[in-house]
Amino acid sequence: MSRDLETGNVTLLKRTYEWANRLMSGAGHRVTREDVEGFFAPDAVMMTNDKSKCTGIDAHVKHFEEIQKKTRSVVFHPFEIIVAQGDRVGVYFKIDVRYLDGRDAKIYVAGFFLIRDQRIANFTEVAHFEGAELKLDNH
């Protein structure tokens, strides 16, 4: 039962990042509230480097719109390491960013997801920037 839950949670995260990659491909995909509700719990929280970046659906919509606005493209690479136990999943992955002015950056991310009812309820990450930092607002 627990193994099924963990497999389902990892599958949800993979689908979420596939969606995020489509959004950030530079092809002009629009962020919809409906899509965000499909992946995030109503009270979802995202913490980056000990700062609260997003709380709730509207905040996550704004977060993804802000990334689209500030970049030419973003590529979330597949998780290199995954550890799952119960409702939590720990991951390590890299992100490539190309800014509007053509500069590139790489982000190294290790973080924890808390999944509730097949939605992301919390994401707590530590992110390290190589190159220019992608500075994002707190929503």
Added chain:
Amino acid sequence: MQKRAIDVVVRTFEWFNAVMANPDHVISRAEVEQQFTEDAQMITNGQLKCAGIDAHLKHFQELQTKLKSFRIRLPVEVSISTDNEAAAYYQVDYVSTDGSGGIIHDNAIWRIRDRKFALMVETVSFEGREITLENHS
């Protein structure tokens, strides 16, 4: 009964906290061998910082040289574990020899073999002046 991977992580953290709490402690190779496999690797913010026992020994000696204090907050804030893998989010309080200090926010994943660290992959973020450390191999 086999210990979970996170128990090994906590044991190693307790060992290093004790080492750093005693400025006169001389770390031996044998101590490092008790905590790390021969081929252990530590990757921090995408860089290979240590590979092998001697590299880890140099890494810990470097921390002793560059820091006045270093304490991993236990228990860790969040952790999960299987028998062989663990992940944790935790903070470290540190003070450099020049008196500047801060907090390290750390998220790490470990592979454990023979009840020792075989791989540690972490991302860290400094609240305070960054501690610059060499890559050892």
